[in-house]
Amino acid sequence: MSQPSQEMPASPRPLPKLEGDAAPYWRALAAGRIELPRCTACRRWVFYPRPFCPSCMSREVAWQEVSGNGTVYTFTIVRKPTNPYFLGQAPYVYAVVELDVGVRLPTMLVECDPEQVEIGAAVEPVFARVSDEVTLLHFRPRR
C-alpha cells in the first residue's frame, strides 16, 4: 500500500481491461475490425459484450463483424474534463454513435471541428492504435 498523498495523483490514460468477456472485441479492434456479439436465438445485438443475451437469456451468442458506419445519436463538447488525463485535449467531442446495425457506442469524435458537430451526422470509424494490444474505436465525420 502506498502512503496517502496530498498531491494530485498521476493520471494515466484510462484504458480497457483486455481480458474477460469483451476480450474478442478488443482483439478485433487491434486487427482493424469491429466485431460485436449477437444473440443467435433472438438476433438482438449484445452490448456491452456478455456471454449470454440479456434480452432472452440465451447462451448462444456469436461474434459478428459490422461496418462501423453510423450516425451521431447525441454528443457533448467536453470543456472541463473530469479525468485529468484529458485536460490537455479539451475541448473535445464525447459522443454516442448509433451504428447502422442499431448498437450505440460511446466514443470520441475526432478529425472534426467540435462546433460543427450535429446530431444525425454520418460518421465512420477511426482505429486509434494505442499499443500492440490496445486499439480504441474513435469516429470522424464520414467523407
Added chain:
Amino acid sequence: MVGSAVSGSVALRARSAIVGIAELQPSKSPQGRTPLGLISEVALAALADAGLEPADVDGIVVCPAMMQYSMLWPSVVAEHLGLRPTYLEFVDLGGATSCAMVARAAAAIANGQARTVLCVNGDTWDPKGMYLKPPPLFSPLRDFTMPYGAAGANADYAMAARLHMHRYGTTSRQLAKIAADQRTSALDNPLALFHGKPLTVDDVLASAMVCDPLHLLEVVMPCTGAEAIVLTSAERARDFPHRPAYVLGFGEYLEPDPFQRPDLLVTPAVESARQAFAMAGVTPRDVTLAEIYDCYTSAVLIELEDAGFCKKGEGGPFIEAHDLTWAGDFPLNTHGGMLSFGQPGLGGGMTLVVEGARQVMGRAGTRQVKRNDVAFVHGNGGTFTEECSLIFGKEP
C-alpha cells in the same frame, strides 16, 4: 419496455408518515467534521423534532457515505447511536437513494418489521484533502466509456440535454430558468449554500460551459451536510408534536444502460411515478408542489415530462409558462433544490425529501407554499437509470 407487474399496491397506501425532520446547514468544506459525526448530530435532531429518544427507534435505513465508506455501515451507525433496531437497511442507488430509503422504511412499517424508522444521510465533501478516497465504481460498461474521455455524469446529462434540444427545440434559456427560479426560492432559505446570492437566467448562461450545453450553474455542487427523517405508522402519527406528512405512495424502477434502451429521453421515471401515483390514488394534476432530483437542469426537465406534469417534449415550454419559485403556480424544489442548497453526498436527495415533508407538514416558514396538500418527490440515480418516486400527503 416496462416489464414490471407492480401496479403500486394500494395496500401500502398511507400506512406510514413522517413525524420528524432535521437538516444541518451545508458547507463547502468539512470544517473538521466526519460523516459519522454529521449523521449522529442530524439523527438526534430529527428524533428530538419528533419528541423521541433513541430507545424509541426500532428501524434504521442508511446510505453510503462516500468519505467514510465501510462495510457493515447500518450496524456501525446503529451502534454509534445506541439503537437496538429490529430492522436495518442500506440503500445504494445513487440519486434515487434517499427516496428509496423512505420507500423501504414505509414498507417495513407496513409489514410490521418496525414501528419507528430513522432514515439518515450525512457526508463530507473535500476532494482536495480527503482522508479516505471515495469508493470505487465498477461496471463493465466503464471500459467502453472511460477511454473515450467520458466526463462522468456531466457529459451524460449534457448529452441528454443536447438530444432534447435537437428533437424538441428546447432552449438553454428554458433550462437556465430552472436554476434561476430555484435560486429565487433559496433566497428564502437561510441554510442554502447560495442564500443571499440572486441569480438570473442571463447569469446562468454567462457561467462557464462545462459540457455543452450545460453551464456551471446548471451543475449541482457536492457539499458537506446531513439530513434525517423519522417515520412511524399512520395510526401513531397523529400523536406526535408536529402535523405528519403521510407517505401516500412510492414506486421504483431500473432500466439499464440509458444509451442502449430505445430512447435516452424516456426514463424509468415513467414507471416509478406511475407506481407511486397508482398507490397514492392521485394524479399529477393533484400535486401541489414537487421536489425533483436536480443534479442538472436537464434532469429536472426530463423528469417533469416523465412523471406526467407535461407531455414528452413539452418540458421547455412548461418551464417557461410556470413560475417555479415557492410562491409560484408550480412550486418546484422549494428550498432552492440541490442546485442552490448543495448536494450532501450520495444521499443528497434527502434534502429534497426533507423539504417535501417540511412543506406538507406546514413548517417551511417564510417559504411555505399556500397549497401543500400533495407533494411529489423524486430521485434519479445513474443517468436516468434507477429512479424512485414518492408522494406525500397532508391527509392520509
